[in-house]
Amino acid sequence: MPDDVLRELILELSEPDRLEIIREAGISDDRPALLRGDAEDGAVEEADTWVLQNGARILPHLLRRIDPSDDAMVELVQSGVMPLDRSLLEPREFVVRFNHPAMRGAVDGGLPLSEVAATSLALTELVTSLAAANRSFGADAVMPTVRIAAGSVDFFATGPGLLVGGLGILAACGVGVISAPLIAGTAVHTCIDMTLNWRKRSSEKGRSDTDRAKADAEIGRVDAERARADAKKIEAETIGLELENEIKRVRLGDLPATTEAHRAVKPATPPASFFVPFALIEQSAQQNGLAPAHAVHLINRGLPSLFGILRVMPGLQITVENRPS
Numbered sequence: 001m002p003d004d005v006l007r008e009l010i011l012e013l014s015e016p017d018r019l020e021i022i023r024e025a026g027i028s029d030d031r032p033a034l035l036r037g038d039a040e041d042g043a044v045e046e047a048d049t050w051v052l053q054n055g056a057r058i059l060p061h062l063l064r065r066i067d068p069s070d071d072a073m074v075e076l077v078q079s080g081v082m083p084l085d086r087s088l089l090e091p092r093e094f095v096v097r098f099n100h101p102a103m104r105g106a107v108d109g110g111l112p113l114s115e116v117a118a119t120s121l122a123l124t125e126l127v128t129s130l131a132a133a134n135r136s137f138g139a140d141a142v143m144p145t146v147r148i149a150a151g152s153v154d155f156f157a158t159g160p161g162l163l164v165g166g167l168g169i170l171a172a173c174g175v176g177v178i179s180a181p182l183i184a185g186t187a188v189h190t191c192i193d194m195t196l197n198w199r200k201r202s203s204e205k206g207r208s209d210t211d212r213a214k215a216d217a218e219i220g221r222v223d224a225e226r227a228r229a230d231a232k233k234i235e236a237e238t239i240g241l242e243l244e245n246e247i248k249r250v251r252l253g254d255l256p257a258t259t260e261a262h263r264a265v266k267p268a269t270p271p272a273s274f275f276v277p278f279a280l281i282e283q284s285a286q287q288n289g290l291a292p293a294h295a296v297h298l299i300n301r302g303l304p305s306l307f308g309i310l311r312v313m314p315g316l317q318i319t320v321e322n323r324p325s
Contacts, residue, residue: 005075006055007047009066010035021061024278027054055081060292064278067271067300073136083291088161089139093323096123096144096155096167101315103152111153119153120146122309122316126302127159130166133301137162137294156323165288166298168320172284173276173299174306271296272303 010018015037022029032046059081068076076082098119103111127143144157157163273281273296285295310316 004048005068005072005079006059006062006081007035007044007051009062009068009072010051010058011037012066013062017065021058021065024061025054025057027057056083056293060281060296061278063271063293063296063300064273065270067297070132070136073297077136082293082297084137084294085161085289088165088289089137090161091158092161092164093156093158094164094167095321095323096157097319097321098122098153098155099317099319100313116153118313119155119316122313123155125305125309126167126170127163129302129305130163130170130298133298134160134162134166139163161289164320164322165290165295166302167318168288169281169284169290169295169298170302170306171318171320172287173273173280174303174310174318177275177303177307271300272307273299276303 011034013021018031018035018037019029022031030050032043032050034043034047035050059076073082077084100115100119102115123144131139139160139162144155144159146153146155276299278292281295281299282292285292288295290298
């Protein structure tokens with residue numbers, strides 16, 4: 001049945017979380033026993049009837065606590081519990097504008113190459129994450145073409161309306177985050193950081209090359225006999241250390257394996273939308289023609305990328321504008 005996925009997602013939540021999403025959705029708590037977790041063998045038909053009646057209202061709040069797999073998202077879309085304006089699959093022309101403090105001194109339309117490269121990487125990261133998130137809705141994406149203007153980098157793009165809406169939602173909700181979770185950086189974020197800090201890296205590389213040359217010269221002046229003596233001393237100490245470690249392994253067992261077995265399990269981080277006020281998500285969804293649940297899904301998949309970009313490009317401002325047809 002089409003309600004199976006949503007029913008199972010509800011059961012993945014703890015009972016306090018179930019009560020919270022019901023309160024947030026503004027519905028009465030008349031759940032059957034199965035959806036309360038009171039009875040594992042409760043009537044599935046009653047549970048599915050309740051999901052059919054209330055699923056659309058609770059889904060946005062549920063997705064702020066669980067980020068389903070792509071396969072589950074496809075089933076949610078096909079079941080109709082997540083509404084979709086099919087016109088959003090049609091291509092549109094739009095402008096994504098990046099403004100960064102480093103661009104403000106630009107004159108005659110010129111910009112530092114590092115800023116152009118960094119914003120290109122940033123937009124590529126955002127488009128890629130949104131394209132993956134919208135795959136469940138049957139949307140394709142086209143990488144944008146670019147035109148550079150004085151004081152900003154403007155990307156003139158063509159792509160489905162879902163991409164335009166997703167970028168608009170990320171731009172609006174990225175500045176309204178209550179408290180951003182710690183998100184591990186991606187290779188793209190590392191590339192952005194390296195691009196923006198090219199001068200620092202260049203000077204550091206020059207300094208390290210000089211230091212290495214001095215060290216090599218110093219080593220060359222060291223007495224060869226003393227070097228051989230030091231090597232023998234190190235070898236003896238190494239053998240002694242290995243022997244000591246072997247004795248410890250025999251007496252105490254495999255310590256590394258024991259440590260690994262008792263390592264604490266890190267709790268899962270809630271989806272990114274959990275850190276954005278729901279009122280802001282609703283407002284942004286309405287402005288971009290998307291259902292709240294769809295907006296929550298796009299934030300879950302795209303906002304971590306924006307967090308990483310803003311971490312390496314503090315002060316970056318992103319605006320998204322539809323171009324008149």
